Amino acid sequence: MKKHKMHVKAANMLVQALYELKQERLLVIQQKFEGFSCKCSGIPKHSRKYSMAVSRCWYKSAEKIRSRISRDLNDFSHQLEQFINTINAEDIRLPKLGDVVAEMLQIEDEFGEIKFDLKAMTISIITETIALEEITFGSFEIRLYLNDIKKLAFESPYKIIALDPNPAGSDYDVTHPHVSHEKLCEGDGFIPIRKAIQQGRLSDFFTIIVQILQTYNPDSPYVSLDDWEGTSCYDCGYTVSGDDCYYCEECDRDYCSNCSTYCQICDTTVCLGCSYECPGCNKPVCEHCTDVCVECNEQFCKDCLNNEGLCNNCQEQRKEQEDEKLKEESTTPKAEPEIQSDSVGETRISA
Amino acid sequence: MKIMYINNSGGGFADYMNIEEGTSIAKLFAEKMPHEEAANYLIRVNRQPVPKDYILKENDRVTITPTKIDGARN
Known part of the structure; x- marks a missing residue:
């Protein structure tokens, strides 16, 4: 009975966290809305100024206004695109309390145990020992921080904690080819993980993460298995x-x-x-x-x-x-030609 | 007949859908994931594993989760 009480309390906290996430989403839409409206309100002002400049033949001013409108239009299209993406985002449907409790019971069936820390507002499970291609990484605690769910659009509200770590030889913060500093690089799991959290599908959330931990993507690891040691x-x-x-x-x-x-x-x-x-x-x-x-x-x-x-x-x-x-050659004096004795070099010529 | 269908691959799709009476879980999988093999997925109905000839009922909750999901560096 007491055990189920914990489940209900934790489920309540999760529903409250999802409610805050929904609120956060509405606030983001409001901000984008205001930003977009502000951009739109600048158009009539520019239009008036431009018309006045043209009618009074202030061509230099008209050209300046035209250039400003051109710059603003680039911002405008970017903001419009962002606004469309935000406003088209799916509504967050809050799960029923009973459904969240059922999810928790399923987690217990599947993973053996679900841990609640109501003070720290966390829900976690412990995986079995994870091994990829004969390298064992030990078991991991997947800890979901309910308080951080409202920041889901900007960061992951959970950590992957190695309980019996076998980190990469070259980087002790890499405890799994796809986990660094207790953060999972979700890859293909990015959207399904977010959807599962948003909809309170806790069992799916933990299952998807376990499947990622049990899969090795050789194209994009923090440290490849070949270089693990x-x-x-x-x-x-x-x-x-x-x-x-x-x-x-x-x-x-x-x-x-x-x-x-x-x-x-x-x-x-x-x-x-x-x-x-x-x-x-x-x-x-x-x-x-x-x-x-x-x-x-x-x-x-x-x-x-x-x-x-x-x-x-x-x-x-x-x-x-x-x-x-x-130098020696140039400083040594040249030998004087020898003075010859009389008659040397002379030739007798017959008369 | 309305069921809840959750696909945990790709876009993480989850919504209600209509199916014909007498549809088995194997038939639904073949329709929804025509190029995939069932062996590569965890297929559950109402959070429990079921045999492939299980006939879906009104308001059943079907979850399909890949057994292999590629993580990535960034």
């Missing part, structure tokens, strides 16, 4: 998701962003261990983009070696040596 960085051991994992093409291992870099010449991703910091430009490069200076035998990136295979230092040194050589 995450990938451990080979260097520091940090667990990263697929998007933040970098594969070193040199050593064929996975690394996190802090333990990997890319070659600044060929753009290949490499781990810090396989990258080489060029002593010439200090840029990280891969092994393939380095070479040894033919003079000093030190390893440099290809950008820091010239065509002859010399690093900058060795090029400078070689230049200095060449300059010195030239």
